[in-house]
Amino acid sequence: MERKCTIIVAVLLMTALPGLVLAQGSTMEELGSKAAKAAMDQLGVEKGDQNLLILTSAGYAIADGQTTQAAIKGLTEESGNSIGDGNLFQVLRPYWKPVWFFFFDKASGEAVYMEAESNATEKSLDELKALPADKVFSKISKANVDMDYLGNHTEEGNATFNRMAFNGNEFALVSISNVWARGGSFDFIQETCFHDHLCPGVTSGLFLAKYVEKRLPINNTTAESYKVIACPNWCKDDLLQIRWDATPGKSSMFVMALTNAEKKAVPNIAGIYIRWNDTSKSGDALALGFNFSAVELPSWNGPAWGSMIYQDIVLMEYADKPETFISTIKEFEVDAQTLAMLQNAGMHPLKVAGVM
């Protein structure tokens, strides 16, 4: 009897769901396709143009109760851009924020931002198809956001930023696009998309990772992993979570803030990095310092909000020279008991490590 019921339920689901899933997918897919079509028209690019980058919150945003990943399918079909080609990335946003699409042409520096109307996907597929883009998207705006261009167009850059041309996503989208256009690697761009934007703090995470990987390389991929005592925390830690799969939930990262007085007591302190062997229950640790002012970076003449993005670009030259900014404050061995003390809320990791 129970089996019969299961079969009936399964058959009912099979008949009811495909249509439902298809209908939802199609509307969302049409939204992505419509965005790509309108933006490509405005930018004057054809399908398959390798200069085009697409960034989107689709997949993270939930619109009208529907998940939005199908919009990515529409984007890809219309533009040819894909994750596999390294020219389409999903930028992390909380699910309640709107679904948006950003198109950047690295040949011209021009970009188009489009944000979906809150009720766009409540319409039927035919209704949505028939509507012009300005009735589907509450915001469609275009601006030149290439950093070389902005360096000579301060007022124009300030207008883009102050009028919130990309609805508050200006810094995030302009930073990621410019580093992508200058050869930022797929893994790095993906990590910055998890962080929301590309700032020198994320770049410092890449440098710290490279510094640790050189001194404490992973030799045994089954037994060894990195553990991070992120004390103090900053943007670097979001990159490390992705690059090393060092997530707090799996006890690979412990995040603790420092007071200003504590930061002063251990100048430039950038956390404790441990290569842990889970078989021998032992590890090697480095307490590291990161000095952001180790190098005097060239000055930026464009809009003030772009200075950090300019630094991102200049810093790319140091990707293979992390020791320019990083120093080892202390190197020490860790056993299971010390590791537990470094992670414990009742202890102070910098005191346990003996650096404070």
Ligand SMILES: [Zn+2]
């Ligand atoms: Zn940041």
